[in-house]
Each structure stands twice: as structure tokens, then as C-alpha cells.
Amino acid sequence: MTLTYRESQQGLLRERLLDAAQAITEASGWSTVTMAKIASTIGVSRQTVHNELGTRHDVALALAMRELGRFLDVVRVRMADADDLVDGIRNACAGVLELGRDSILIRTIVGSVGSGNDADLLTILTTESGEIVETAGVVVKQSVLDHFGDVPLTDAELDVAVESIVRLVLSHITRPSKDPAQAAGDIAWIIELALTGKRATS
Amino acid sequence: MTLTYRESQQGLLRERLLDAAQAITEASGWSTVTMAKIASTIGVSRQTVHNELGTRHDVALALAMRELGRFLDVVRVRMADADDLVDGIRNACAGVLELGRDSILIRTIVGSVGSGNDADLLTILTTESGEIVETAGVVVKQSVLDHFGDVPLTDAELDVAVESIVRLVLSHITRPSKDPAQAAGDIAWIIELALTGKRATS
DNA sequence: AGCGGATGTCAAGTTGCTTGACAACTACTC
């Protein structure tokens, strides 16, 4: 059996619904996204949107989580391609920040100033982003362990380092102050210092 | 509304079923294709195969028609790219014959000599191919009219010319005797002679 | 306060795939 019909159909509805929600968001902001619009965009009933995605808040979260997945793909690739841990972190951060800069969805969310309450999607990305930080942290940590097993940190210390990286990147996305490359360099610099400091004292 | 869910799901089942049938055919010949195998390959019930595609004979026809569609895509492109009618015909024929030479499905069907009765799919492609010749004829004729409206033939004569081209190509696919380019040249030569003859006598 | 629009939820209806069964046919085996 190569690939079942259900598998190739699995999540198709969800993807199409999120596509619709994302399109509306990119076009006119999250505040203009209604369950009915999402439904009619792809020609299903409003009820189906609720069945598949839950509440409107769940839609926002799902949208964020899906976009997050694309960012984490970049992380995995860049970490796998790097020879050195710090290089991997720098490259991964740079890739993620570039994606954040170029993503229409991200720019629409982050650029939502004032008008309407588009900002609640942004809120999810920042304050209420527990699941995001957690998921991203898991992936980043796994990437580190997969490719650079000899990190001079305890597991708990690694958790802190990873979480810090994720939070720094998230911050640079939501409030950019410099080039992706520069920001990535900054983050890598901090982490490298932490690692050398740790090495010196251990 | 960009694209409804139903539209993006429409024909997915059919495509997956035909993919399965084609894979089995390419792997071990049409005679080994059963409705149950098609169903289990993509994880649906046998009844669903019948509902979607009809009888086993219908599956063969659908397989042939789908492959035909790919060939006709080549025709449309090559005819559109040509400056001269005869060049268009030659290029289109060459493209189709190359595709016929390279298509695993076609080679499996045509190469079905003896063992089992794989040949009944081949039969469909040749003797029982009324629908194929007809469909191909419509597309080729339309391509000719779209790009070379000034053909010195009546509508009925054009029909004959087009059908002849289709039949010649089909013959060269099922029983190749020379290069695609050479065969295409032969067909174009015949048609060109017919056209000049017609011009001289009109 | 009242109104329109949106949300979240429910129950009934429809559609499409599944399941189990059946008769008819073919190929193989003893």
C-alpha cells in the first residue's frame, strides 16, 4: 500500500480552511476574519469550520502553529547543514528571521497597528504563545542533540539556552531592530559566550 | 471564493484510484490488476472502486483516457509554439511519440506479449479506441484552428486529415518502427503533400 | 434600549464510503 486515500485526503479540509483564514488575514487583517467568511471562501458550511478547527481563537492558534511549522522546517535544514553548533544556531536564526521578514502573514500580523483589534493574533504570537515557544523549543533542542551531541551543558541548562534562543528570535520577529543576519549574529554571539563561559567554569 | 473544498477534493479519489491501477499495471501488467488490489492499494473498499470507475473495463478506458490527456497537453503546447502548420504537426507528433516511447505505462501495455492477457488493455488502445481517436481528434483539430486558421481545407477535409494524423501516431506508438523524430517527419511529410496537392487543385 | 452581525452549539437530513452478502464466471486441480 503506497498511500491510502484517507491519508492523501487527511487534513486537506483543515489545510484549505487555514489557507482561507490566512488569505483573509493577509488581505484585510485578522479582525476581518469571520467563521462564515472562512467557510464560504472554500464553499463549506460554517458548522464545518467549527467541527474542524473549533473556536475562532483556535483558528488563530492553528494559523500560528502552521506557520510555525514552516519556520521549524528551516531550523531543521539549517542545523543539519552546519558543521559547528554556533554556526548552526546562527544560520538557523538567520533563516527564521528572513522568513519572518518575508512572510506576508507575519508582516500582516505584526504590522497590525491600531485599526480594529487585529492585534489579538499578534497577542497569541507573543504573550499567549506558550504552545509556540514550547513546540519550537522541542524542535530546536532535538536539532541540537541530533547534530551536536557534545554540548557542554546539562539537560536543564540546554533547555534554558534553547528557550532563550526561541524567545530572542520571536522577539526579533515581532519587533525587528536590524537585519536578520545581524540579529542572528547577536543571538549566536550570546549563546557562544554562554557556552565558552560554561566551558571555562566547568 | 478562490476554490471550494469540493473542487479541491473533486476527482482526488479518482486520481488516486487510477494512480494505483497504473502502478500495478507498470509493475506486473494489466492482467494482474484486480478491483480488490486497486482498492486496497489506496485503502478504500472494492465497492468504492466500482462506484467511482465502474467495471474493470472502464478502469482500463479511464487509464488510457488519462494518459491520453497528458499526450494532448503536449500537442497543445507544441502546436501553440510553432510558426508553421506543418512544423506544428511535426513537432507535436514528435513530442507525442517521444512521450509514448518514454511512458512506462505505454511501454508496459505495448510490450505485453503473450503472458497473461495483458493485451486487452492494448486492445482498447487500438481496436476499441473509438473514444480515444475521437477525443484526440477534437483537440488536435482545435489546436490547428486556434493557431493556423487559414488551412486550405474544408471542415470535412480537415476532419479527415486530423483523424489520419491521430491514427498514424497511434499506430507508431503501438508499433514503433523508427525514431520519434523520423516518424513525426513521415507524418508531417504526408500531411504536407496532402496540403500542397490540395492547394494545387483548388 | 434596540438592532445587526458574529459566535458557539444543537439536531435532523443528505451524501459518500464501508461492510457483508450474493450469483455468475473463469481457471485450476484431482
Added chain:
DNA sequence: GAGTAGTTGTCAAGCAACTTGACATCCGCT
């Protein structure tokens, strides 16, 4: 040549997913 296994084509009942219509609730606006 009869028996057996495998396949086909078809049917009806069952089930899961989407649709439809309805309702209470909440929020922003006049």
C-alpha cells in the same frame, strides 16, 4: 468432469462527515 478458489458486478444496510436550519448569547453601533 466435478469441485474449489478467485474475481467480477451488484445490492442493501451501516456509518462518518458535511449541510441545513435553528437557537441563545455576546459585542459594537445608533
